[in-house]
Amino acid sequence: MKDEVKRAMSKDKEKKTPFPRLWLFVLFVLGALVLGDLNQRMADARRLEQDAILLEAELAELMEENARLEAEIAVGNSEEYVERWAHQEARMVREGEVLVILIGPEGEERASGMPAEPDAPVMSNLDVWLSLLFGR
Numbered sequence: 001m002k003d004e005v006k007r008a009m010s011k012d013k014e015k016k017t018p019f020p021r022l023w024l025f026v027l028f029v030l031g032a033l034v035l036g037d038l039n040q041r042m043a044d045a046r047r048l049e050q051d052a053i054l055l056e057a058e059l060a061e062l063m064e065e066n067a068r069l070e071a072e073i074a075v076g077n078s079e080e081y082v083e084r085w086a087h088q089e090a091r092m093v094r095e096g097e098v099l100v101i102l103i104g105p106e107g108e109e110r111a112s113g114m115p116a117e118p119d120a121p122v123m124s125n126l127d128v129w130l131s132l133l134f135g136r
Contacts, residue, residue: 075081086092093099123131 083092087094091099091101
């Protein structure tokens with residue numbers, strides 16, 4: 001009879017043990033998934049914080065550049081600046097002034113800033129004959 005009781009108890013243990021182990025495995029897998037998701041979210045949050053810091057610095061830099069450009073536009077739109085530029089660069093002649101453009105010797109570059117025409121390449125007599133005879 002003792003053998004029958006032991007067999008019955010061992011059958012009860014065999015039936016009860018797989019069920020909790022299965023739930024334990026399921027809980028372990030779910031816990032790993034939750035921890036993995038939380039880890040990914042924390043990494044994303046850190047990356048977003050770093051991006052926000054970089055964007056704030058870039059915004060401040062762009063705001064400074066915008067202010068500098070607006071100041072340049074204000075100066076460039078002033079009548080005094082336009083008149084000074086037109087007189088110096090565009091050669092505007094004011095009333096009572098005479099425009100004088102200096103022309104230097106022929107060997108120098110022109111005063112207008114245009115480069116002189118390039119010299120034609122000088123070929124030796126041998127190069128001329130070879131090109132005439134062989135078409136090189």
